[in-house]
Each structure stands twice: as structure tokens, then as C-alpha cells.
Amino acid sequence: MESVWRNRSVVLGVSGGVAIYKIVGLASKLTRLGAAVDVVMTPAATEFIRPLMFGSITRRRVYLDPWDMSDHRPEHIALAERPVVIVVAPATADTLAKMAHGIADNLLTSVLLATAKPVLVAPAMNTVMWNAPATRGNMALLAGRGVKAIGPVSGNLACGDVGEGRMVEVDAILREMERIILAGES
Numbered sequence: 695m696e697s698v699w700r701n702r703s704v705v706l707g708v709s710g711g712v713a714i715y716k717i718v719g720l721a722s723k724l725t726r727l728g729a730a731v732d733v734v735m736t737p738a739a740t741e742f743i744r745p746l747m748f749g750s751i752t753r754r755r756v757y758l759d760p761w762d763m764s765d766h767r768p769e770h771i772a773l774a775e776r777p778v779v780i781v782v783a784p785a786t787a788d789t790l791a792k793m794a795h796g797i798a799d800n801l802l803t804s805v806l807l808a809t810a811k812p813v814l815v816a817p818a819m820n821t822v823m824w825n826a827p828a829t830r831g832n833m834a835l836l837a838g839r840g841v842k843a844i845g846p847v848s849g850n851l852a853c854g855d856v857g858e859g860r861m862v863e864v865d866a867i868l869r870e871m872e873r874i875i876l877a878g879e880s
Contacts, residue, residue, distance in 0.1 A: 698872050700728035705777040707802040708748070710738025711784035712852035713818040713861035718743070720783065720864045722751045732757060732773060734802045736789065760801040770804035777811055779874050784818035784861050785843075787829050793841070794832035812874045814842045816867050821857030844870045 704724055708717055724731045733748040734757040745756035757769055774780075782789060782802070789803065793815075798804040806813060815836070823829060824846060833843060845862035 698727075698875060699724060701730070702728070702875070703730045703732065703777045704871070705773055705780040705805065706731055706733045706748075707736075707780060707782040707789075707805065708733060708739045709736045709782065709784060709786045709789040709802065710740075710742055711786045711818045711861075712742065713784035714739060714742045716861060716864050717783050718747060718751060720781075720867055721748055723864065723868060725752050730754065732776065734758075734773060734805055736800050736802050738786070738788070757801055760804050770798075770801060770808050773801075773805045774809035774811070778878070779871055780806065780809060780811055780813045781816070781867065781871060782806070782813065783816035783867060785815035786817075787819045787823045787826070787832075790815065790817065790829065790832050790836065794835040812842065812878060813840075814844060814867070814870055814874060816844050816861050817846045817859075818861035819846070819859050820851060820853050821855055821859045824859040842870070842874060 706721055708714060721731050721733060731752040732754060733752060735745055745758060749756045792803045793806050796807055798807045844867060846859050847862055848858045849860035850856055851859050
């Protein structure tokens with residue numbers, strides 16, 4: 695798998711959900727496989743885990759500020775153009791709704807609105823939220839625009855419920871990312 699990732703740029707968009715702990719492992723695996731992983735965190739994500747964790751693992755800057763213009767270029771444009779794939783995980787109901795309706799009120803949603811690159815989302819939320827008509831409608835809009843989704847699956851949820859809404863495991867996300875990249879090369 696290393697040859698697929700060596701010297702490839704990936705944007706890992708992290709929104710605020712309990713499943714964020716799994717994404718630390720995804721960032722670590724991608725980095726070990728040779729990818730240049732740029733982590734973009736929503737403000738809610740920073741309530742669950744500090745950016746320092748992702749920066750330490752990827753040995754790269756973590757992006758938070760939509761108003762930063764290093765190299766005199768808006769970050770959301772540079773981050774939108776650089777990667778071979780953008781992954782949003784955990785993809786919360788809030789972030790999915792913003793994606794579906796073009797709301798760019800944080801750096802991650804600005805990057806997503808500005809990109810023409812493949813986007814993969816790994817939803818994670820309570821079962822009722824996942825099954826809500828608004829969420830299902832947002833997922834249908836996103837699918838119609840070419841956004842790929844993996845999961846969620848059934849299992850134990852952070853709220854104590856058991857049901858569909860659990861984010862898939864990191865290895866499944868990694869395999870789907872690889873499939874997207876290889877499909878784009880053929």
C-alpha cells in the first residue's frame with residue numbers, strides 16, 4: 695500500500711464528534727505510509743482533541759483559521775487544490791448539512807466548497823440524527839454531487855444507544871481512500 699501513498703497529499707477534515715479518537719489513528723497510518731497529511735479541524739473538533747495531537751503525529755501544521763493567508767494565498771484555496779483526496783471523518787450531522795447547503799463558515803467547509811477533488815465522508819452520529827429526514831436529504835444531495843460516503847455502521851454509540859450511526863473503522867476508511875485514488879488513475 696505504501697506506493698499508493700508515498701508523496702501524496704491528503705486533507706483530513708476533522709469535525710467535532712466522539713469518533714475523533716479513531717481519526718488520530720488514521721492520520722498516523724497515512725503518515726507512516728508516506729502521505730503528506732494536512733489536518734483541517736472545525737472549532738467543534740478542537741473541543742474534543744487539541745490540534746497539537748494531530749500536528750505531532752503528522753509532523754505538519756494543523757489548519758484551523760479561515761483567515762490565515764500564509765504565502766499571501768487564502769488557505770482554503772491552497773488546501774482545496776493540493777490533495778488527491780479529502781476525507782471528512784468524523785462527519786457530523788452539522789458538517790454534512792453545511793456541505794450539502796454550501797455553508798462555508800469555518801475553514802473545513804470553505805475547503806470543501808472550493809475543491810474539485812474527490813471527497814469521502816465517514817458519518818458518525820446518534821441513530822436518530824442519522825435517520826432524520828434532514829440528514830438523509832443532505833446525504834442524497836451530497837451523493838448527487840459525487841461525494842462518496844462510507845458508513846455509518848451499527849454498534850455501540852457514545853450516547854449509550856446501540857444502532858446505526860457508529861463511524862466505520864480506520865482500515866475501512868483507508869481502503870476506500872485507496873480505491874478512490876486508484877479509480878482516479880485509471
